[in-house]
Amino acid sequence: MLDALSYDFMQQALAASLLASIACGVIGTLVVVNRLVFLAGGVSHAAYGGVGLAFHYGWPVLPSAIGFSVASSMLMAGVALKRPEKSDAAIGVLWAAGMAFGIILIDLTPGYKADLMSFLFGSILAVPTTDLYLMAALDAVLLAVVALCHQTLLVTSFDREFAEARGLPVRTAHYLVVGMTAVGVVMLIRVVGLVLVMALLTIPPFIAARTARSLPSMMAAATAWSTVFCVGGLALAYRWDVTSGAAIIAVASAGFMAVSGAGALRRIMARKTA
Amino acid sequence: MHMPASAPGMPGAPHTPHEPVIAVRDLCFAYGGEPVLDHVDLTVERGEFLAVLGPNGGGKTTLLKLLLGLLTPRSGGVTLFGGAPRAALPRIGYVPQYSTARLDFPVTVLDVVLMGLAGTRRGLLGRHWSHDAASVDRAREALDQVGLSGMEKRMVGELSGGQRQRAVVARALMAQPELLLLDEPTASIDPQGSFCFFEFLGTLRGPHTLVVVSHDLSIATSTFSNVAFVNRTLVHSRGAGLTPDMLTMLYGHHEKTCPMGAFISSVSGLFPVLPKAEDLPPGTLAGGTPSDTTQTPAHGQSAPAASAATPHPGKDA
Numbered sequence: 207m208l209d210a211l212s213y214d215f216m217q218q219a220l221a222a223s224l225l226a227s228i229a230c231g232v233i234g235t236l237v238v239v240n241r242l243v244f245l246a247g248g249v250s251h252a253a254y255g256g257v258g259l260a261f262h263y264g265w266p267v268l269p270s271a272i273g274f275s276v277a278s279s280m281l282m283a284g285v286a287l288k289r290p291e292k293s294d295a296a297i298g299v300l301w302a303a304g305m306a307f308g309i310i311l312i313d314l315t316p317g318y319k320a321d322l323m324s325f326l327f328g329s330i331l332a333v334p335t336t337d338l339y340l341m342a343a344l345d346a347v348l349l350a351v352v353a354l355c356h357q358t359l360l361v362t363s364f365d366r367e368f369a370e371a372r373g374l375p376v377r378t379a380h381y382l383v384v385g386m387t388a389v390g391v392v393m394l395i396r397v398v399g400l401v402l403v404m405a406l407l408t409i410p411p412f413i414a415a416r417t418a419r420s421l422p423s424m425m426a427a428a429t430a431w432s433t434v435f436c437v438g439g440l441a442l443a444y445r446w447d448v449t450s451g452a453a454i455i456a457v458a459s460a461g462f463m464a465v466s467g468a469g470a471l472r473r474i475m476a477r478k479t480a
Numbered sequence: 481m482h483m484p485a486s487a488p489g490m491p492g493a494p495h496t497p498h499e500p501v502i503a504v505r506d507l508c509f510a511y512g513g514e515p516v517l518d519h520v521d522l523t524v525e526r527g528e529f530l531a532v533l534g535p536n537g538g539g540k541t542t543l544l545k546l547l548l549g550l551l552t553p554r555s556g557g558v559t560l561f562g563g564a565p566r567a568a569l570p571r572i573g574y575v576p577q578y579s580t581a582r583l584d585f586p587v588t589v590l591d592v593v594l595m596g597l598a599g600t601r602r603g604l605l606g607r608h609w610s611h612d613a614a615s616v617d618r619a620r621e622a623l624d625q626v627g628l629s630g631m632e633k634r635m636v637g638e639l640s641g642g643q644r645q646r647a648v649v650a651r652a653l654m655a656q657p658e659l660l661l662l663d664e665p666t667a668s669i670d671p672q673g674s675f676c677f678f679e680f681l682g683t684l685r686g687p688h689t690l691v692v693v694s695h696d697l698s699i700a701t702s703t704f705s706n707v708a709f710v711n712r713t714l715v716h717s718r719g720a721g722l723t724p725d726m727l728t729m730l731y732g733h734h735e736k737t738c739p740m741g742a743f744i745s746s747v748s749g750l751f752p753v754l755p756k757a758e759d760l761p762p763g764t765l766a767g768g769t770p771s772d773t774t775q776t777p778a779h780g781q782s783a784p785a786a787s788a789a790t791p792h793p794g795k796d797a
Binding site: 239357358360361363364365367368369370371372373374415418419420421423424 | 548550566569570572574576577581582584585586587588591592595598599635648651655
């Protein structure tokens with residue numbers, strides 16, 4: 207098993223896992239505490255439109271997908287802010303429209319299309335080194351933004367009305383969280399794929415939230431859990447030759463069920479002894 | 481209060497003696513076509529403890545949001561401390577409705593209280609606050625004030641509804657506000673709690689001016705200096721009394737045979753009911769009533785709720 211580590215592609219995959227886990231821990235925490243999971247789903251699927259654009263016009267894929275999802279996420283964030291009662295439907299529309307747009311563009315592009323499957327199901331075993339540097343840079347930007355604005359993010363996430371009454375930039379913070387989600391989602395797509403990005407963005411923060419006592423500690427714990435799931439999933443994928451993205455989510459889901467089950471068991475035991 | 485005297489915007493800061501804390505003039509507001517607030521006037525002087533009562537949907541919370549500058553009036557004006565509401569935000573402590581905070585949030589009680597310092601310091605990127613030992617000491621004191629000492633390490637989700645409400649009041653006290661605005665603070669008070677919420681609010685009078693918004697008529701027996709009723713329009717009374725007009729505003733007009741009408745008659749007997757507004761000479765709504773005596777600053781020694789709840793002699797309906 208350990209001989210797997212001697213392969214270049216495995217080292218690249220582990221580096222990609224760690225970089226993606228940092229983004230996942232930070233953004234996933236903000237997504238979960240702000241209840242933006244559905245919006246994250248919409249952004250991740252709409253990103254496919256950016257992938258289609260990149261393929262059709264021969265643009266670099268990662269910047270195109272990031273640009274497209276940031277633009278669509280700002281639309282969703284605007285609706286969520288101004289017409290909260292309509293935001294569910296608006297996310298659903300952009301979710302479907304972005305995907306359809308991407309599929310049509312790819313249909314119109316002649317040539318070999320197998321690489322697209324990696325965007326749906328992940329291609330962590332084939333992340334180019336340039337993408338690793340790009341992900342590292344994005345991680346650094348995310349961490350810097352969160353560190354600089356953490357008080358505003360904390361107060362606006364916890365109690366928006368109070369934050370507004372204290373004169374905090376509530377709207378800017380809302381767009382910031384959604385924008386960071388869009389960027390992070392595209393990064394995670396490279397690791398576990400479009401379909402599975404939601405799970406990695408929600409499961410580690412969910413587990414982390416059970417014991418976390420502050421927002422930063424929840425982010426750190428979510429990053430740690432995410433790294434564990436990625437490494438475990440890669441080991442499974444190597445051992446049984448299954449799709450790496452699916453294997454990572456299988457491990458994460460098993461972890462989720464184990465933690466939830468242990469929690470339920472503890473509650474039952476506590477009730478019996480009480 | 482035990483706050484350092486040097487902090488900006490604290491109680492006792494230079495302030496024109498006769499300048500009202502809140503001045504609302506001919507205020508109209510509507511979300512869509514129907515007016516929510518219609519030609520509302522309200523003046524709150526320094527040190528007052530005003531209860532704004534009214535039915536749900538009557539415009540109480542809207543009025544609070546207009547006071548905070550979170551909504552813009554359709555016509556008329558709101559002045560706080562003689563200026564625009566947004567400029568006065570650092571001097572206001574706001575206790576929003578309990579439901580606005582997220583209960584499953586990973587945050588300790590101490591950190592919630594420290595959030596009260598948000599917006600007190602302008603940083604490079606937005607507003608920040610310092611997390612130093614002095615702030616933590618002050619947060620502990622604020623928790624002590626609301627009867628939550630020893631709870632600072634608890635997670636906010638572990639508190640009972642009433643304890644959480646008090647933690648949020650402690651948070652509002654952190655910024656040393658001159659004006660405290662509380663939205664439905666009794667919505668989640670523990671019924672058997674030994675901590676008497678309104679008695680506590682009464683002790684804050686003096687350094688603070690307080691405005692409490694509620695749909696709960698029973699709080700009218702508390703230690704307020706004034707009561708206002710809001711239901712699209714506003715009736716303001718100096719002194720903690722209810723006029724039959726106010727009850728009609730709150731519940732509509734009912735015959736005595738109707739259960740609601742019977743309830744209104746019984747409630748009218750519980751409070752020191754004031755004469756009808758039209759029975760008084762114009763401009764005297766604010767004075768000359770027996771309950772006017774409650775206007776003097778109480779500093780926590782005001783008439784206990786029990787005696788305020790006894791029928792006022794000669795005013796029984």
